[in-house]
Amino acid sequence: MEPIKVQSEGGLNVTLTIRLLMHGKEVGSIIGKKGETVKKMREESGARINISEGNCPERIVTITGPTDAIFKAFAMIAYKFEEDIINSMSNSPATSKPPVTLRLVVPASQCGSLIGKGGSKIKEMRESTGAQVQVAGDMLPNSTERAVTISGAPEAIIQCVKQICVVMLESPPKGATIPYRPKPASAPVIFSGGQAYTIQGQYAIPHPDQLSKLHQLAMQQTPFTPLGQTTPAFPAAGLDASNQTSSHELSIPNDLIGCIIGRQGTKINEIRQMSGAQIKIANAMEGSSERQITITGTPANISLAQYLINARFRDVAAMWNDPSSMTTS
Template sequence: MAEMDQNTGGEHEAEETIEIEAEVHGGEEAVVAEKKWPGWPGESVFRMLVPAQKVGGIIGRKGEFIKKIVEETRARVKILDGPPGTVQRAVMISAKEEPGSSVPPAVDGLLRIHKRIIDGLESDFTHAPSGVAGKVSTKLLVPASQAGSLIGKQGGTVKSIQEASNCIVRVLGAEDLPIFALQDDRVVEVVGDPAGVHKALELIASHLRKFLVDRGVIPIFEMNMQTANPHHAEHMPPHQSWGPSQGLPPNVGGGPGFGPPSQYMPPPRQLDSYYPSAEMPPPVDRQPHQGISAYGRDASIGVHASSNTQSAPSIVTQITQQMQIPLSYADAVIGTAGASISYIRRASGATVTIQEARGVPGEMTVEISGTASQVQTAQQLIQNFMAEAAAAAAAPAQPQTTVPAADQGYNSYPAHGSVYASPPSNPGHAGGYGSVYGANYGY
């Protein structure tokens, strides 16, 4: 009890490690351990930067090409907002991960769209001046933690991709981010001949597919990329979205996936968390504590390892906020043997502690520290667990025929008036579970 780690949940990481048994060889299926996280296995998300003049080619005449990709790959495709006059747009491709598939839907969709762009660029070469033709550039927008993983230890991963594709692969500095990028984003650029760039993109996507998100995270990319530059928001062009009709709620109007996302998507859940697979490095709380990114990995580790890489990302500002929660939700937030609180810590990357709410009978204080995105993620995950508990209490007699709330995709969770975020609290103040809950919660 005395050795309890109150800050990072490190005591639970070993027992709750998610294990996905290794690689699939030939026709063998991946063997997955019994313990799974909510929404397992999660969604793969790729954001590719595309020249604005090529967006029409991706969509095709009357949307025929994009609809074909959606139908054949089962991936969702969304062309994200960009400020007026921008020279590039972000195309987001997402789909549920299939661990046993060598080319899962999101990777398949990404490669097909890229092939369409490359084919268009190659046709442009016929009109290009001598000496200019032959080289193309492809850019992906990725979280800084993923960029660091892509480089690998001492640049080993990116070096192998460069050698296999005969292309230059580099992570650009923060100064090269497009105006609509998120704070933790980095641009991965691939330069080479068209076939080589396509091969490099395939290798990059195969590496990054292990960074999975909760399905509720997907709308947050769109919302954050718009609100990151509020002075442009009033002049943003409308979204263009396509997705499999079976993946959307039944109230969709006007055909599958067309029009602004507000037609078929409730307010997005404020999630920003990535779920690591077993082959990823140890949890953040067991790594040197430098700057933790919004995706649960250290954003500053390894990002400078490649000779092609520019300056490493700066450490993101840490904040601390508090939530007041009724004690009746203690079981939901902490979980059996601390399973829920450990999951919240791991998924958000934030430091989460629970303390007795002094002077407020019947409530407890949850203190959350991390980057703004990490704190926001942890707050939403806490609200999600509370919403599930409230729904279960309201209808205890109903048979469980619906999909569990943690895997309902775009469905939102009701807000709780008793939950609120306070201004930053005194950093360094640490509380524990023992003084409030005793041995009943396994601490």
């Protein structure tokens, strides 16, 4: 956070930096066609608005400037999101308008002041502004920051942001802050009927046409049958109508088990998370050249786990044959 500059008569005239966490769709709305929306926001508010780079499902939007410029920028963002909600409702039978939601990223050392003793400060903010405010209990991955979610009508959100800014100025962060940096989308690509999908949360989303040579090979070699639907987005869990749990065993050569587990278990954990299956790797048996892997879950979970394990082998094989086809192992 930048230093406080001056205090003007009766009000704050300080330079402040506020960070927001947004999904790709929200960022697209803020940027607008050819960057026109964000350009207008910068010009009309006087705030600096920067959007983090990278092919990430989440992006950080940093707003810097005097407090009045920050409040104008927040107002423009909140009203833009409300406009998006109204536009999306015109195609929907829903009658009640959902609230606008913004997520701030705040150093954990300042969250205690936002909550207040026994929750008194956060309660006061909720009651005086009418906005819902939630401070996440856990820090965001690999950082010392927490997400603070504000939802409500745009007017309530603007009042709430003003109060949060005052608290943050009165209680600067203690010690060094490790900022949250969203990770690039590294979800494995799944193929069905010639279409590529990536998993985001609970859904398989059509993947942009940026298929590497390896992905094309994977599509030719292993069509993935459980995702046989052609709808734009569908639940990744429960692809098979059957929810009965069963187990399947695989034998993996000892010298290849490392590429399935990954560094500090990152790859196997990714496969568990993506597939929804339980995956247990047996300890190495003396005299045996193979390790037993047991996959437990619904038929869809098991199929997806098997596919991801096979895809991992192909990734490694492709990297050995053509290192230029892979950027990471």
